[in-house]
Amino acid sequence: MIKFPKNLYTDVRIEDVFETRISYALNKLEEDKIRKYAGAFIRIFDGARWYYCATTNIDGLQAEVDSLALAAKKNLKILKNKTVEKMQANVARCIKYENNSVEKIKSDKKTSYLKSYFGKLNSEKKIKMWHATYVDRRVVKKFFSSIGAKIEFDNQKCGVAIRFDMVDKKKNLSETFQVCSKVFDGLSGNEKKFSAHIGKCLSFIENSVAVKPGRYNVILSPIASGIFAHESFGHKSEADFMVGDETMKKEWTIGKKVGSPILSICDGGDHRDGEDVPFDDEGNIKKETFLIKNGILAGRLHSGATAADLDEEITGNARAINFEYEPIVRMTTTYIKPGDISLDELFKKVKNGIYVEKLNHGSGMSTFTLAPSLAYEIKDSKIGKPLNIAVITGDVFETLNEISGLSNELEIFSFVGGGCGKMAQWPLSVAFGGPYTFVRNMNVQ
Amino acid sequence: MIIEKYYTRSKQSVINIENTSVKSLKKKDISRTAIRAYDGKRIGIGAALGKCDESRLASDAKLALKKNIPYPYAPSADRVESFSYLPALIKDENFVDEAQDLLSQIAKRQPLFGFSHEISVIESESCISNNVGLDLSYKNRYFALTLLLKEKKSSNIMDAFVDFRGKSYDKNEILKEIDRVCSAFTKKARLEKKGRQTVVFLSEDGLIYSKLISELNGMKVGTKSSLFADLIGKKAFGENFTFMQSSDPYNDQVRFFDAEGSVNPDYRYNLIENGVILRPFTDKKTAAEYKLPYSASAVSDYDSVPHVGFFSGRLKNSGKTIKELLGGKKAVLVYLSSGGDFTPAGDMSAPVQLAFYFDGTDYLCRLPQIQVKSNIYDMFGKGFKGESVDKICPGSSCGYLVMDMDVSEI
Numbered sequence: 089m090i091k092f093p094k095n096l097y098t099d100v101r102i103e104d105v106f107e108t109r110i111s112y113a114l115n116k117l118e119e120d121k122i123r124k125y126a127g128a129f130i131r132i133f134d135g136a137r138w139y140y141c142a143t144t145n146i147d148g149l150q151a152e153v154d155s156l157a158l159a160a161k162k163n164l165k166i167l168k169n170k171t172v173e174k175m176q177a178n179v180a181r182c183i184k185y186e187n188n189s190v191e192k193i194k195s196d197k198k199t200s201y202l203k204s205y206f207g208k209l210n211s212e213k214k215i216k217m218w219h220a221t222y223v224d225r226r227v228v229k230k231f232f233s234s235i236g237a238k239i240e241f242d243n244q245k246c247g248v249a250i251r252f253d254m255v256d257k258k259k260n261l262s263e264t265f266q267v268c269s270k271v272f273d274g275l276s277g278n279e280k281k282f283s284a285h286i287g288k289c290l291s292f293i294e295n296s297v298a299v300k301p302g303r304y305n306v307i308l309s310p311i312a313s314g315i316f317a318h319e320s321f322g323h324k325s326e327a328d329f330m331v332g333d334e335t336m337k338k339e340w341t342i343g344k345k346v347g348s349p350i351l352s353i354c355d356g357g358d359h360r361d362g363e364d365v366p367f368d369d370e371g372n373i374k375k376e377t378f379l380i381k382n383g384i385l386a387g388r389l390h391s392g393a394t395a396a397d398l399d400e401e402i403t404g405n406a407r408a409i410n411f412e413y414e415p416i417v418r419m420t421t422t423y424i425k426p427g428d429i430s431l432d433e434l435f436k437k438v439k440n441g442i443y444v445e446k447l448n449h450g451s452g453m454s455t456f457t458l459a460p461s462l463a464y465e466i467k468d469s470k471i472g473k474p475l476n477i478a479v480i481t482g483d484v485f486e487t488l489n490e491i492s493g494l495s496n497e498l499e500i501f502s503f504v505g506g507g508c509g510k511m512a513q514w515p516l517s518v519a520f521g522g523p524y525t526f527v528r529n530m531n532v533q
Numbered sequence: 534m535i536i537e538k539y540y541t542r543s544k545q546s547v548i549n550i551e552n553t554s555v556k557s558l559k560k561k562d563i564s565r566t567a568i569r570a571y572d573g574k575r576i577g578i579g580a581a582l583g584k585c586d587e588s589r590l591a592s593d594a595k596l597a598l599k600k601n602i603p604y605p606y607a608p609s610a611d612r613v614e615s616f617s618y619l620p621a622l623i624k625d626e627n628f629v630d631e632a633q634d635l636l637s638q639i640a641k642r643q644p645l646f647g648f649s650h651e652i653s654v655i656e657s658e659s660c661i662s663n664n665v666g667l668d669l670s671y672k673n674r675y676f677a678l679t680l681l682l683k684e685k686k687s688s689n690i691m692d693a694f695v696d697f698r699g700k701s702y703d704k705n706e707i708l709k710e711i712d713r714v715c716s717a718f719t720k721k722a723r724l725e726k727k728g729r730q731t732v733v734f735l736s737e738d739g740l741i742y743s744k745l746i747s748e749l750n751g752m753k754v755g756t757k758s759s760l761f762a763d764l765i766g767k768k769a770f771g772e773n774f775t776f777m778q779s780s781d782p783y784n785d786q787v788r789f790f791d792a793e794g795s796v797n798p799d800y801r802y803n804l805i806e807n808g809v810i811l812r813p814f815t816d817k818k819t820a821a822e823y824k825l826p827y828s829a830s831a832v833s834d835y836d837s838v839p840h841v842g843f844f845s846g847r848l849k850n851s852g853k854t855i856k857e858l859l860g861g862k863k864a865v866l867v868y869l870s871s872g873g874d875f876t877p878a879g880d881m882s883a884p885v886q887l888a889f890y891f892d893g894t895d896y897l898c899r900l901p902q903i904q905v906k907s908n909i910y911d912m913f914g915k916g917f918k919g920e921s922v923d924k925i926c927p928g929s930s931c932g933y934l935v936m937d938m939d940v941s942e943i
Contacts, residue, residue: 109837113752119838120600125582127563137629138549138557144564144583159558216758253758260760260877262747298880329690332552333647339688412561414549448874454689455884455902455943457872478874478882481904481943511650531943533882533904 090150092234093157095164097133097172099233100149101369102126103411106191108246110199111221115206119221120195127411128152129369134160135169142412167235170396176372177236183228184364185244188271190224198222201275202248208283209252214290218252223504224272229369237371243364245517246272247504250282254293261293263461268502270364288445292462296474299463299532305441306480306530307434307466310499312444312458314520316527317353318422318508319452320484321346322520325355325379325387326405326417326510327394337398342385347488349383352425355405361500362421362519367404369415374404379422380488391417409513418510424522427494434495434524441466442475442532457481481531493526535571535608536591537663537794540564541835544656546625548632550680553640553648555633565835569608569663570594576604580836602838606817609794610665616782616789617672622654622702635704639680642708643715646682650694653677661794669796671788676702682714693718693869693887696737698786699928706926714868717889717896724865724900727941731864732905733855733891736848736920736932738867740883744875744909745776746843749804751815751830755823760879760909761810770808770913775849778802778814778828785845786930792839793817795829802828804846808914816841848934851919855933856893858918865940866891866933867905879909884943906939 092098104126111119126146130153132139141156143149166172202222209218224246231239247268254261265285267278308316330336356365356376365374370392378386390398391406394417406415446462458480465472500521507515542564549557567580568590577600579593623631632652639648655677660670675698682693695711734741744760753759761769781800782789790796793816803811815823816831819841832842851858866889873883885903889896907916916937924932 114756117600117602118840120602121578121580121836123580123836127582137555140557140559142559142561142563156560217752217756253753253756255758255762260758262877298876298878324690328551333683333685335686335688412563414557414559449872451872453691453871453886455872455886457874457884459872459874476876476878476880478876478880478906479872479884481872481884483943533906 090153090232093132093153095162095166096157096160097166097169097234098153098157099131099231099237099371100128100153101411102128102146102230104228106226108190108195108198108224109221110195110202111219112202112206113219114217115210122195129408129411129414130156131414132156132160133166133171135163135166136161138414140414171393172235174392174396174402175233175235175370176402177233178367178371178373179236179238180241182241182366185226185242185271188273190226190244190246190272193272198224204279205248205250205282208279208286209250212286212290214254214256214293215252216255218250220248220250221505222248231367231371233371239367239371241366244270245502245504247275249505254289256293259293259296261289263289266503266505268504288462292474296476299442299475299477301533303529304532305438306527306532307438307441307443308525308527309445310497310521310523311501312447313424313522313525314422314501315447315450316456316458316525317424317522318419318518318520319450320456321353321379321488322355322419322422323452324484325389326419327388327390327398328417331394331397340385340388342387344385345383346385346485347380347383348491350427350494351380351383351488351491352378353380353422354378354425355389355422356420359421359500359519361502363502363517365404365407365420368406369408370406372402372404372406374420377403389417389419391415407516409516413513416510416513418516419508419518421500421519423498423500423520424494424525426496426498426523428496429493431495431497431524434493434526435466435469437493437526438466439469443471444480452484454484455481456484456487478533481533487527487530490528491525492528495524497523534595535663535665536594537569537571537608537661537667538587539567539569539835540660542658545653546628547651547653548629549651550636550649553636555629555636558629566590567835568594570598571604571608572598574603574605576602576838578836578838604838606821608663608665609667610663611667612796613666613668614789614796615670618700618782619656619672619674620700622674622676628654635707638708639711642712645685645719646715647685648680648682650679650681659788661790663794667794669790669794671782671790673782673786675700675786678707680711682718684718696931697929699930700786701928703928706928710926713896718899720898722890722898722900724903724940724942729937729939731859731862731918732936732938732940733864733866734934735868735925736934737930738870740870740873741934742846744879744881745913746846749813749843751813751819751823751825751841754813755819755825759813764810765812767810768808769810769910770805771915771917772807773851773919774805774808774913774917775803776805777847777849778804778830778843778845779847780845785847787845791816791829791831791844792833793829793831795831797829804828814841814843848920850922852922853919854893854923855921855935858921858933858935859893863890863892863897864935865900865903866896875909881908881912882906902943904941904943907936912936912938
């Protein structure tokens with residue numbers, strides 16, 4: 089039990105991590121490792137500054153806390169500090185994956201599952217190189233604070249990430265395929281999806297032509313919609329960029345119109361395929377937060393410090409990529425709420441345009457970018473020939489107002505490879521998704 | 534059996550900045566140890582974070598041989614070399630005060646801007662040694678500053694940045710560079726000419742080399758899945774374009790050995806020379822499997838099997854200053870570009886969130902958001918002018934890269 093220093097706010101986050109990584113390239117085993125470790129992140133706040141320490145010395149946490157406290161200034165009124173007042177003192181145990189932990193699955197079974205994808209990879213002659221990796225990770229977090237928080241919770245993910253390179257005559261295509269589940273048994277049944285994806289990539293490389301740059305009406309697939317929501321607006325909803333900035337506070341007043349009236353974007357929520365974040369890394373309960381509701385700015389994402397500065401409610405979005413980092417305001421599962429028309433009806437709205445099925449990456453500042461890996465022309469409201477596109481760009485707010493149709497399904501995607509980057513913290517596991525989204529007048533290059 | 538120790542340590546003091554003030558101080562000191570066992574056919578690894586019992590890791594490594602991870606290559610041997618550069622930068626006990634003083638001066642000089650992000654002193658250590666005479670060690674301490682700038686009246690998350698990574702801490706140079714960026718930022722101008730023109734990039738811009746590095750991967754070349762697969766030994770780029778893997782600790786602030794404990798002569802290895810693609814980069818496995826020249830290009834996590842990867846590169850310098858490269862004319866400087874990419878065929882397009890007109894000395898004025906477009910063969914071929922010999926400021930490792938490209942307003 090840690091003895092917290094008096095007249096300071098202190099919290100300690102301990103992470104017990106189990107990870108597996110099994111990797112093959114062109115049928116040859118490249119990696120087969122299990123990583124088990126524990127690390128801790130300590131934070132002390134004196135009302136003016138934070139003092140942080142990351143350590144693997146779990147047995148010496150008391151000494152680390154005492155040493156860190158020496159740098160801080162004692163503050164008799166620390167409990168009255170606005171940030172400390174915002175912090176929740178939750179006491180809870182929320183262990184979901186003890187019985188179906190990936191740690192209990194034998195390595196042979198994981199390898200065997202990974203190998204179930206090799207047949208398809210080996211049978212296609214145009215696939216010249218491939219890497220296939222099985223990954224799992226279970227983290228048990230314990231969180232204690234000087235205001236009484238005492239929490240234990242876990243999260244878990246497992247899956248397969250496949251990268252492959254196809255060559256057809258003089259044309260090349262690098263593509264990926266991922267499956268992700270919270271439990272190992274949830275991974276089965278994706279082989280057909282993989283075969284379909286390979287088929288799509290073969291057709292793409294054989295038939296793709298360079299896009300004629302210009303302005304197009306675009307339909308984004310659910311995964312592309314999710315990346316668009318995350319990059320274009322999600323990052324702008326992270327309240328840390330507003331702290332102490334009066335211009336931004338005025339610019340981002342709740343209630344302001346920021347998008348098309350059919351557009352609603354949320355972060356959080358209980359989705360089967362979403363991020364599992366019952367508590368954030370400050371020990372606060374994660375809430376579902378509307379960022380945009382019917383085109384109107386409805387909320388933003390907070391840590392304790394940003395909620396205090398803006399005098400808003402905490403949302404449980406303070407997250408760190410691992411024990412070496414401090415929690416900062418991050419997204420969890422960000423998605424566009426579905427609309428009320430079928431996919432067929434949505435395509436009927438676009439006589440000629442572009443359908444973006446899959447993206448390599450996206451980014452978002454005042455101008456957002458989407459880099460499609462698989463995109464197609466839309467001709468007479470039907471999907472036509474595949475197109476090579478470097479980037480799609482646009483002004484965020486102009487584009488949010490150009491959203492003109494949303495299909496009635498919602499798909500959420502999680503991943504075992506990559507993640508979201510912010511400042512020095514990359515990759516953070518996030519999920520995103522949405523319906524099929526029709527956006528007018530996008531700049532395609 | 535060959536037993537090898539691979540050790541890394543990262544010690545950091547990081548000051549986080551919010552609203553041009555010190556928000557937090559972080560201390561981190563994390564070590565990672567791996568013991569690798571080689572039996573001539575296979576590799577096994579035992580590893581741990583923090584303090585550890587190396588004999589237990591050695592037992593784990595021997596046990597891990599049973600996983601049958603192939604490694605029929607000779608581990609590196611018979612080389613003893615160390616590099617240590619630990620300059621006195623800012624004393625630990627003065628770090629917060631020094632940072633606050635710097636920030637106070639910045640706030641006074643640039644009252645129209647707010648500054649955030651971090652200032653760090655980073656010490657990194659890496660060693661690899663084995664029982665066949667390999668003993669390589671690298672220790673480096675450097676100063677790093679990344680400040681995100683935001684005009685106070687702006688509604689962007691950030692408007693610009695200033696980035697330093699150097700062997701010294703020179704407050705005056707930092708202040709001068711911030712003044713240069715802020716001064717140009719407040720002077721708005723129009724893009725005078727659309728279409729093909731001279732464009733300057735900061736040499737550490739990640740997008741510029743991303744396609745080149747991806748297609749020079751030995752495994753992609755070996756499996757004929759690289760764009761360059763049929764171009765090895767052929768001239769694909771300009772006569773003035775020479776690209777090398779460089780792990781020169783004296784110039785590049787990078788470890789001089791790769792993850793397999795290999796060192797290139799003079800720490801360099803040319804991959805493209807005078808426009809000719811000589812060879813891809815390879816680790817031991819890739820070189821052996823595809824019968825390619827070996828370039829000592831293995832990367833790995835502390836506990837991973839080494840695999841092929843590119844860890845540090847540079848161009849052969851043009852020998853000219855940026856002013857000479859621009860020939861007395863002004864050019865578009867791509868200062869902040871996020872989200873660009875290449876198509877599989879090598880066509881490149883990137884939005885530029887912040888661009889200046891630049892005359893080789895001063896950033897003259899800020900341009901509206903633009904888009905730059907080119908193709909990999911043109912960027913480093915007909916359009917390529919060279920990398921400047923001078924850096925953005927003394928102490929920085931970042932220079933300027935000049936090429937002709939298509940420019941348009943977004």
